[in-house]
Amino acid sequence: MDQLSAQWFDSGSSYDGDELLFLDGYQVLVKHLAAGVNVKLEHEVTAIVDQGSAGVSVETKQGVFTAARVVVTLPLGVLKSGSVHFQPALPFGKQAAIDGLGVGVLNKCCLLFPQTFWDSEFDWLNYLPKLGQGGQWAEWVSFARPTKRPVLMGFNAADFGTAIEQWDDTAIVQSAVGALQSMFGRDIPAPVDALVTRWASDPYARGAYSCHVLGSTPTQRDDLAKNIHGRLFFAGEATERQHYQTVHGAYQSGLRAAQEVLLAGVATTNSKRTRS
Template identity: 50%
Template sequence: TLPLGVLQQGAVSFAPALPRAKQDAIHALGSGLLNKAWLRFPHAFWPREPEMINYVPATPGRWAEWLNLYHYTGEPILLGFNAGSYGSTLEAWTDAAIIADAMDVLRTIYGPQIPAPDDWQITRWASDPLALGAYSYYAVGTDRATRRALAAPVAGRLFFAGEATSQDHPSTVHGAYMSGVRAAEEILDNL
């Protein structure tokens, strides 16, 4: 399975070339960006119960949503999201700069006394040569038929899976998984 961004950038070549309908589907769907930062703190300084913490920033998209992982795991971890142009801007920043930016927002919400994180993980999906983007989306002019064309096997020998091929659950892990099951069944049917 190759991510849609990798296919769109032509990072992999096919010989013979993919059928025109497949190429059209690859280039018609959108490949979006949603970068994430998991920040682990010495202790939870935020309310334990809400699943999501929302913030309306002056800069659109700047740390506007946080998933409270303490709610699910009991671990003092917040997962911050940055989409679109702000997520793209952060791709070039160092981890230290990203964390400082996130902490600026969290200190605006919770006050200057909150601790710094003691561990973190940060994604840079657009810069990752194995991804070149995060999730697919329905671009203008696309529909379920576009995803169906992307998912269609080529000559009973080349099969496609991944979240971008899922008609029912695109842009999700379970959609990717279910598409893998579908592709495996197609392979078995072609043996």
């Protein structure tokens, strides 16, 4: 909390209406959008080189790809890590946005139980931890009502969410069950399966989402979204000023970048016609 901007930490917008749960996971959305697209998996990008009129080269550990225009959707945490080298270096304003915006952590622990022991009519369960354990396992979501399965998912953010990434799965599950025992009693059943996330440790994410820390402003998201010379374009939730931190924000940023690419192509074509 001491790192967040009091002025801008919740500057985003939200849509009206109920939330939608993908019962088969976000893969259904990804598969739909990827239909008919030649997607190259396991091609870790190491460098992006703007070669001017010759186009943009994307260097990976599996080879080099060249195109007239490239859309960069690297998470903010990856951009901050410097694991992908840009040549030439990114403009000052864009690098300042990368350095200035924050990256948050929100890790999940999803537990499958043999049966429900909580009131399945409620989707969200809140827990007030003991003194000195502020924020630990304070928020849970129940999937029992929408999925008819005895599943609870606990969230941990900030310092504690980052710290438990160094624990093994068994320790994390034990900590989660301990919190649930404080809420529902020590005779609750043991989970039969579990799934945990470690977003900060994931080299392809380096965090769960962008956030406004002290000194950052919403205009930095605009700077992060700006294309470079009509050849290098940027998308991702961190580039979305109104709906950052969300899947729909990331999707909308992709639509915006795609439209910019199309307009850049039209401008290039018109320029060639004028010269001829």
